[in-house]
Amino acid sequence: MDSGSCGDQELEDKQRTGQPLRVNGPIIVGAGPSGLAVSACLSELGVPSLVLERSHCIASLWQDKAYDRLKLHLPKQFCELPLLPFPQHFPKYPTKDQFISYLESYASHFDIKPFFHQTVQRAEFDESCGLWRVRTREGLECLSRWLVVATGENAEPATPDVAGLERFQGRRLHTSGYKSASEFRGQRVLVVGCGNSGMEVSLDLCRHNATPHMVVRNTVHVLPREMLGFSTFGVAMVLLKWLPLRLVDKILLLIANITLGNTDQLGLRRPKTGPLELKTATGKTPVLDVGTLSQIKSGKIKVVAGVKEITKNGAKFLDGQEEEFDSIIFATGYKSNVTSWLKGVDFFTEEGMPKTPFPNGWRGDKGLYTVGFTRRGILGTGCDAIKIARDIADQQPRSSSFSRIELQLCVPNNRFCI
Template sequence: MTQGVDVVVVGGGQAGLAAGYHLRRQGVDFVVLDAEVTPGGAWQHTWDSLHLFSPAAYSSLPGRLMPTQRGETYPDAGHVVEYLAEYEKRYELPVQRGVHVHAVRRDGARLRVESDGGTWRARAVISATGTWSRPFLPAIPGQDLFAGRQLHTVGYRRPADFAGQRVIVVGGGNSGAQIAADLALDGVDLMWVTQRPPRFLPDDIDGRALFDVATARRRALDAGRGDTGGVASLGDIVAMPPIRAARDAGLLAAKPMFTQLTTTGVQWADGTRAQADAIIWCTGFRPALSYLAPLQLRGRRGHIAIDGTRAVDEPRLHLLGYGDWTGPASATLIGVGRPARDAARAISQLLGARRL
């Protein structure tokens, strides 16, 4: 069955919902296709102790402030899931769940969106699939030799799963620091390994300031001024309360990156070895864009060229929520609103021009 619609939004997490909010305000006919069977996007799959970097008031989607969570300055992931579910219901966003989109193709004046729930012919598409479903694992010699357990950030839930084990956490970003702190504060035998010495942001910096810094950088670049360096110039790790506690207790002394895995653990270039029962790779993610392959938009480095959120070589396609690449802090709750608004306006103009 093939259906016609003005816009298909692929992904029903925070970016997709923000897009839906602004498309509704533009009076555009749209549908949101989401692979998840319940609301909440990737937030419903995170580890138990995960909290936002910012207070609720600074972690909101357009049109609806996130309520505060009793007893928490920084809301936990469960609170975010509840907020997203309520947001979707409040604005009556047309989300179809359990729908996996596997291809977008050109089809004359429209784009054909193919999924296991049917086919849509759309005048425009917004890609809002995020990165959680595409974890990145670096290629390390001996990876197939290690006899212990290996998992990525997406597979981590709680310290109790590693009781009595020797665990190596790899990664010097926020996820690596948070999971290392989670394990260390629970008494797990931990080794934290990073590519370079950890760079903690000042203790008084949280998501509010980070959004302002990212926005200032984008404005400077758009105005042709010098690159301020943005958030990366401040550090890599937001010093949330558990991280500060573990750091101040001397539990987050990072070791340099090893060069290979062995059957029982890891080894450095000088021959030093360490044993481990489990390795948790907190090594980041890549945009989940494989379903766009039929459009052949990727350049030599596998990157889709965009202007704002619009794909340069396919003006009917917008990409939203993948980080600074698609708007300042656009992978955050507070940061996705503005690029979502811009994408919806651009699409509305495109549709209006084609109806004339």
């Protein structure tokens, strides 16, 4: 294959015989948007790569674990991978299926053919040969000068420990297993989490005649998805070109208060730090409202305090209230799993995030790279993918047959990325 170092048959032969496979380019672990972006940028610079993916498809988080009504929260121009825009006929906010279609077209366009059903069990730098040694659970062993960790910050569902959860007799699941509210029609449902997923799942439940109770433990910024007919994110990006971040935050909050009202009165207390400043410092994304607030105002979605414990038939809350529920949905996000398989490096925290913050957390020592760990979405992924491809290409020997194309950053402003 053009984008890899060998074909499927050679990989299968090496796997069957147990012989290590020497990869001419980097080994990329993960075939989500991050892995695809790096492979495409490398391919554009004439550098082959081998993409290993534990699932059966590219972007398995989107294909297997995303709910049906999911749409991109940002306009499509802010969600493009490097070198290939969305089709012009796609709507401003593409649906889940449209985004998957875009990613499949992206992989096809750059002839990216991951080796599927390969779960990396261990990856470490072998000092004896100066190469990265990657072993998969299925028996494949690969060697390369470079290792690109593209499993990202959303590799595994994150479910909090809640006292008494094992006693609950109803259905409980993470949003990674949630598809549609049609399965919960007429039920009383506890939604744990008030981020974008928690808000949208609650809205979906409400529209299918369920009664959602949304747990809000901490402060949260809720902004309208659009301001004055323009994308809130687009407005922020333009303002950041000319104004200090904190002043932009004040403008966004002023418009939000005018359009949405005082969210504190709905049980959604705003943090003291502004939405963009908070995002830059912690990676916590503001919620972009797509209709949930109106249902909270009407009383169809109940906002409840933090959970003290789960009971046999429901939950007790920190404010002393107790309610019965048919189901519990954890909209508590995802976490990195890199520390479970990447060994012998001091690059990541215990939580599996680079110790060096964005925008400098994309490169480690001895040919180690990371992409998809910026907490700044696809824009952050694009920035890192281009840097990684350039850096690896610069280490390749130049030849007359090697076409070195200068990649341009295709983001409008990489000073701030949501």
